[in-house]
Amino acid sequence: MFSSLARIPQLTSLFSLLIITTFFSPATANWKYKSRPDLSPPTLNITTPATFAISPGYIFVAPYSFPGWDPPLPHGPLQPGPYIFTSSGELVWSGFGYISGYVANFQAANWKGEEVLFAFEGSLNGEKGHGHGHATILNGSYESIKQVRGAGSKVLDVHEFQVLDERTAVVEIYRPTPFELKKFGAGPRSQWIVDAVFQDIEIETGRLLFEWSSLDHVPPEESVYSIASLAFGTGYNSSDALDYFHINSVDRDADHNYLVSGRHTSTIYKINGTSGAIIWRLGGRHSNFTLAPGVAFSFQHHARFISHSKEGDIEIISLFDNSGPELNGKRGEYANESSGKLLSLNTTSWTAALIQDFPAPHGVFAVSQGNTQILPNGNAFVSWGSAGAITEYSPDGTVIFHAYLESGDLWANGNVQNYRGFRFNWTGVPHEDPAVVALRHGESTVVYVSWNGDTETDVWAFYGVDAKGREIIVGEKKREGFETSFYVWSGKKWSGFFAEAVGKDGKVKRRSTIVRPEKYIYKYVPGRDDLVYQQGLDEL
Structure with a gap:
């Protein structure tokens, strides 16, 4: 399968394992990957390990932090960006450097018949809760193949980019507009307001298919706080325009009608895809529905069409509820309880019922951001936004997986946040070659190999290059995770090493370059290494 040359068996004696454990034990933090010392990815602190009931696929997140400057705090993650993890917390892909700046809404999709990745790439106005930039699309080899911008010279906002029917995308724009307030x-002095705009555009050409403006259909007085309070901006200038609506999600159904979430009106709107007229409102000050127990929500995110009855009078939607119901009917005061929700809307009786609630575990509260993804098997995958955590639920609301991003102590590690998190199937075969390093300690050598983003390698074949330049296989090893290590006892006889990635079909996927052995550098250990250093000084 690999080579016709004779193979040297891997040592498995207790003594050999002791040597490996003693000298080559895996390190953490920025010492995590020997073959990729440039990577310092976040970690998943898994408090509820994945059960057999989880949905298949990988975890997609884009953690970041927004630390305060007074007082300055250490913050994480060290390398914010898009990441793919397994359910056991093993890194699959670090997108650090592939997509730059503030990165959010990282997902997989199908475009023109091919699997792709996409994410928002730009800048973040953390105080106002929106961003400016574009969407970047990568192919299955992690190469950038398209940047998508708003039609009509409009700059995209971070909140929404969703690929629909493998051809089009819905996007959002925050457009400051002079307005009589x-x-x-x-x-x-208050003369500026944010017009919340969404567009349906053709991805390939950028052609505008539909555009909707909040100011054409939703008056400013629908805001949960009065305009006079200036709670959502002073309106003194375009940078502090009064954000009365705060659009944060858009979806489209088979009839080409749209579902829009207005966070600052605490309302979900169904929009006619031809005229732009509002078909109905759910929640907020002018709800068309009577809300059954458990339905009430506020400052929500990520409303999605799920299904509808054959007659069309029952619609199932999901949403992420940030703050829960109003307290005792007091306007602007809320329970501050976050949850995912699956709702049934009856447009004959005009009632809204709770199908399933997905309450936050451990008292997690997402003051901002977040999403609820209903998976094909009925599970729900929930990202807790500003709280920096993710959870998967079975259809009955049972927690079957939970993890914190970077740290279990949510606020002590610099306020790690994650706008949205998802679970998707994904196949990645990187354009770049595998990374390999051979680290020598005395007579022995350990070879480390990784291939950032690879999902297809089953076995790594390791080769040594002797003094005559012959390439001889020294063994093979089942892939261990992001990085696989292989121990070579007689390391000094080899002038170089390389590795081949082998798929489940037995075929070689890619070969690394040949590297020369390097000296193993051990991580500093306080106390022990200070003593050794001092002894060395004393001997001078």
């Missing part, structure tokens, strides 16, 4: 109780 005195009639809503604002002072004469």
Whole structure:
């Protein structure tokens, strides 16, 4: 399968294992991967290990932090960006450097018949909760193949980019607009408002298919706080425009009608895809539905169409509820309880019922961001946004997986956040070659290999190059995770090493370059290494 040359068997004696454990034990943090010392990915602190009931696929997140400057705090992750993990917390792909700046809404999709990745790439206005940039699309080899911008010279916002029917995408724009606000109780200096816009565009050409503006259909007084309070901006200039609506998700159904979430109106809107007229409102100050127990929500995110009855009078939607119901009917005061929700909307009786609630474990509260993804098997995958955690539930609401991003102590590690998190199937075969390093200690050598983003390697074949330049296989090893190590006892006889990635079909996927052995550098250990250093000084 690999080579016709004779193989040298891997040592498995207790003594050999002791040597490996003593001298070559895996390190953590920025010492995590010997073959990729440039990578310092976040970790998943898994508090509820995945059960057999989890949905298949990988975990997609883009953790970041927004630390305060007074006082300055250590913050993480060290390398914010898009990441793919297994359910056991093993890194599959670090997108650090592939997509730069502030990265969010990282997902997999199908575009033109091919699996792709996409994410928002740009800048973040953390105080106002929106961003400016574009969407970047990568292929299955992690090569950038498309950047998508808004139609009509409009800059995209971070909140939404969703690929629909493998051809189009819905996107959002935060457009500051001069507006007369005195009639809503604002002072004469308040002259700017945010017009919440969404577009349906053709990805390949950028052609505009549909555009909707909140100011054309939703008056500013629908905001949960009065305009006069200036709670959502002063309106004094375009940078501090009053964000009365705060659009944060858009979806489209088979009839080409749209589902829109307005966070600052605490309302979900169904929009006619031809006229732009509002078909119905759910929640907020002017709800068309009577809400059954458990339905009430506020400051929500990520509303999605799930299904509908044959007659069309029953619609099932999901959403992420950030703050829960109002307290005792007091406007602007909420329970501050986050959850995912699956709702049934009856447009004959105009009632909204709770099908299933996915409450936050451990008292997690997501003051902002977050999403609820209903998976093909009925499970729900929930990202807790600003709280920096992810959870998967069975259809009955049982927690079957939970993890914190970077740290279990949510706020002590610099406020790690994650706008949205998802679970997707994915096949990745990187364009770049595998990374390999051979680290020598005395007579022995350990070869480490990794291939960032690879999902197809089953076995690694390791080769040594002797003094005559002959390439001789020294053994093979089942893939261990992101990085696989192989111990070579007689390391000094080899002038170089390389590795081949072998798939389940027995075929070689890729070969690494040949590397020369390097000296193993051990991580500093406080106390022990200080003593050795001092002894060395004393001997001088």
